[in-house]
Amino acid sequence: MTDSYEPTERTVPTRSRHRASYDRALVHAILDESYVCHLGFVRDGAPVVLPTLYGRIGDRLYVHGSTGSRPLRMAGSGTEAPGLPVCLTVTHVDGLVLARSAFHHSINYRSVVVHGTAHQVTDPEELRIALDALVDHVVPGRSRDSRPANAKELAATAVLRLDLDEVSAKLRTGGPNDEPEDLTLPHWTGVVPVARTYGTPIPADDLDPAVALPGYLPAG
Amino acid sequence: MTDSYEPTERTVPTRSRHRASYDRALVHAILDESYVCHLGFVRDGAPVVLPTLYGRIGDRLYVHGSTGSRPLRMAGSGTEAPGLPVCLTVTHVDGLVLARSAFHHSINYRSVVVHGTAHQVTDPEELRIALDALVDHVVPGRSRDSRPANAKELAATAVLRLDLDEVSAKLRTGGPNDEPEDLTLPHWTGVVPVARTYGTPIPADDLDPAVALPGYLPAG
Numbered sequence: 001m002t003d004s005y006e007p008t009e010r011t012v013p014t015r016s017r018h019r020a021s022y023d024r025a026l027v028h029a030i031l032d033e034s035y036v037c038h039l040g041f042v043r044d045g046a047p048v049v050l051p052t053l054y055g056r057i058g059d060r061l062y063v064h065g066s067t068g069s070r071p072l073r074m075a076g077s078g079t080e081a082p083g084l085p086v087c088l089t090v091t092h093v094d095g096l097v098l099a100r101s102a103f104h105h106s107i108n109y110r111s112v113v114v115h116g117t118a119h120q121v122t123d124p125e126e127l128r129i130a131l132d133a134l135v136d137h138v139v140p141g142r143s144r145d146s147r148p149a150n151a152k153e154l155a156a157t158a159v160l161r162l163d164l165d166e167v168s169a170k171l172r173t174g175g176p177n178d179e180p181e182d183l184t185l186p187h188w189t190g191v192v193p194v195a196r197t198y199g200t201p202i203p204a205d206d207l208d209p210a211v212a213l214p215g216y217l218p219a220g
Numbered sequence: 221m222t223d224s225y226e227p228t229e230r231t232v233p234t235r236s237r238h239r240a241s242y243d244r245a246l247v248h249a250i251l252d253e254s255y256v257c258h259l260g261f262v263r264d265g266a267p268v269v270l271p272t273l274y275g276r277i278g279d280r281l282y283v284h285g286s287t288g289s290r291p292l293r294m295a296g297s298g299t300e301a302p303g304l305p306v307c308l309t310v311t312h313v314d315g316l317v318l319a320r321s322a323f324h325h326s327i328n329y330r331s332v333v334v335h336g337t338a339h340q341v342t343d344p345e346e347l348r349i350a351l352d353a354l355v356d357h358v359v360p361g362r363s364r365d366s367r368p369a370n371a372k373e374l375a376a377t378a379v380l381r382l383d384l385d386e387v388s389a390k391l392r393t394g395g396p397n398d399e400p401e402d403l404t405l406p407h408w409t410g411v412v413p414v415a416r417t418y419g420t421p422i423p424a425d426d427l428d429p430a431v432a433l434p435g436y437l438p439a440g
Contacts, residue, residue, distance in 0.1 A: 010266075014290055036313055036327065038258035040269035046230075049260035049269050051311040051331050070234055091271040093256055093416070098437075102355050102366045103373040107256065111271050135322050139412075146322045146407050153323040175424045183426060187366050188434050190423040192359075196313070199413030204395045207409050214408050217318075 010115050011168035021169040024059075030112045030169055031056050031090055034196075035138040039063060040087040041071050054088070055133035059164040061088065062130040063118065064157075072158040075120050083117040088162055096192040099176035100185040106172060108191065114167045118160040130159045141216040230335050231388035241389040244279075250332045250389055251276050251310055254416075255358040259283060260307040261291050274308070275353035279384040281308065282350040283338065284377075292378040295340050303337040308382055316412040319396035320405040326392060328411065334387045338380040350379045361436040 005011070005022040013020050021027075031054075040049045050071070053064040065072040075084035095108035121127045131154075132143040149157065176189050198218045203211075213219065225231070225242040233240050241247075251274075260269045270291070273284040285292040295304035315328035341347045351374075352363040369377065396409050418438045433439065 010268075036311060036329070038260075038269050038309055038311070040258075040260040040267035040307070042262050042265070042267050045262070046305050046335065047260035047262050047267055047307040048230075048335075049258050049307045049309040049333065051309060051329065053327065085266050087260070087267040087269045089258055089269040089271060091256060091258070096358055096418075098359065098362065098366075100367055101369070101373070102351060102363060103369045103377065105355050105358065105362070105366070107273065107358070109256070109271065113269065115266065115268075131322060135325050138316055138325065138327070139318065142318065142325070143322060146318075146325070147320055147402060147405055149321070149323045153321070157323065175422075178424075178426075182367055184428075185367055186428075186431060188421075188423070188431050188437070189427050190421055192421045192437060193419030195417055195419065197415055197417045198316075199415065201408075201410055201412045202395075203408070203410040204398075206398075206403060208404075208406075211406060211408050217408070217412060 005165070005167050007168065008166050011113070011166055013170065019170050019172055021171065023169065027112050027164065027167055027169050028056065030092065030110045031061070033092060034090050037063070037088050037090045039071065040089070041074065041084055043070065043074070053134055053138065055130065055137035057129065057133050061114065061162045061164060062121070062133055063088070063160040063162060064134050065160060069158070072120060072160065075118055075160055077120045077122055081120065083119040084160070086116065086118045086162060088114040093194045095194055097176050098189055098192065100178045100182040100187045100189050104177055106176070108172050108174070110169065110171045112167065112169050114162060114164060116162050116166055118162045121159040121161050127154065127159055130161070131157065134159070139216060145214060225385070225387050227388070228386050231333070231386055233390065239390050239392055241391065243389065247332050247384065247387055247389050248276065250312065250330050251281070253312060254310050257283070257308050257310045259291065260309070261294065261304055263290065263294070273354055273358065275350065275357035277349065277353050281334065281382045281384060282341070282353055283308070283380040283382060284354050285380060289378070292340060292380065295338055295380055297340045297342055301340065303339040304380070306336060306338045306382060308334040313414045315414055317396050318409055318412065320398045320402040320407045320409050324397055326396070328392050328394070330389065330391045332387065332389050334382060334384060336382050336386055338382045341379040341381050347374065347379055350381070351377065359436060365434060
């Protein structure tokens with residue numbers, strides 16, 4: 001495995017090429033910091049974009065669905081199924097960039113765009129591993145502290161696999177890039193940091209009070 | 221204007237229909253709480269999903285781009301251009317839902333999915349209003365406190381308009397839905413709240429210290 005993904009015609013942006021990266025570790029880090037992606041596919045010739053949970057094992061992404069959902073049905077099942085062409089995108093917003101000019105306003109962000117063909121996971125052992133990865137991607141360590149899926153649940157769950165092959169990251173960092181002639185304008189300029197934060201866990205109404213908050217959750 | 225969008229075959233989900241809503245005020249509220257959408261379109265028969273800034277004026281969304289970007293070029297310009305079929309999706313993650321069973325793990329979220337055809341804004345007055353809306357969608361009030369775009373900048377900026385017509389919201393709220401036979405399992409169960417938060421604004425290195433933090437920004 002090399003340290004970088006090979007750029008392709010689809011993963012080289014038409015604009016701001018200096019913000020693109022193919023570094024494997026960076027792509028993995030961006031993917032691992034979230035658990036909701038936006039999955040795009042084509043249905044009757046038109047684009048569809050749906051938010052979906054995902055997990056990662058090495059260079060494989062697993063996307064969660066039910067056997068009745070549209071992308072899952074479109075991907076087909078069995079080793080002979082052609083799969084579903086998808087584009088999977090994950091984006092973190094890191095800051096609001098306020099320049100002195102409206103034109104130079106921007107967002108600091110990190111995103112990953114994956115192109116490829118998603119296939120339904122049919123191997124029972126791979127499905128089990130993928131489901132654990134999906135749960136642990138949201139809360140690391142949680143799969144070992146919950147009841148595993150039973151046969152009925154496994155039959156109702158479908159998972160798509162998407163290999164990380166044609167993939168790129170794109171980032172913007174730093175402060176505003178104002179024009180030299182704007183530097184004396186009286187407007188405040190800088191960056192407002194943005195982050196995803198976690199609040200104090202709220203126990204379910206029917207939770208036995210004797211069950212302590214597990215160590216893998218934020219104490220709040 | 222009615223209070224709800226008309227459901228269509230594309231906006232009625234195949235699963236979890238009870239989570240879908242067509243309420244106009246709810247859709248607007250979800251859209252107004254963010255400024256980054258995921259815009260899907262079809263290129264050479266394959267889906268593409270890119271994160272993009274947007275703003276809203278009534279039932280019109282404006283999506284930011286440059287004249288050189290792929291979706292903008294594909295939409296074409298001029299009143300005769302056919303436009304670009306798109307799917308625009310906005311998602312908020314509100315909580316991690318930890319059930320006693322792996323199967324019932326979920327996410328509390330609010331999302332909006334818009335289907336339609338995006339057209340490039342060519343009217344100069346509409347373009348000016350749209351650019352203000354884009355800036356004010358990120359930081360309300362900011363467009364009046366920055367230098368407006370000049371002719372050169374306007375020529376380099378392109379904005380797509382997408383009417384809110386075929387649109388739906390989808391939400392999950394509340395706690396886990398465990399199976400009755402799982403209620404005595406020893407696993408912690410509940411919701412971990414998730415929110416987007418803003419940090420203390422970081423002034424640009426070249427900001428005149430005499431310029432105070434404006435009231436429309438968080439003091440941190």
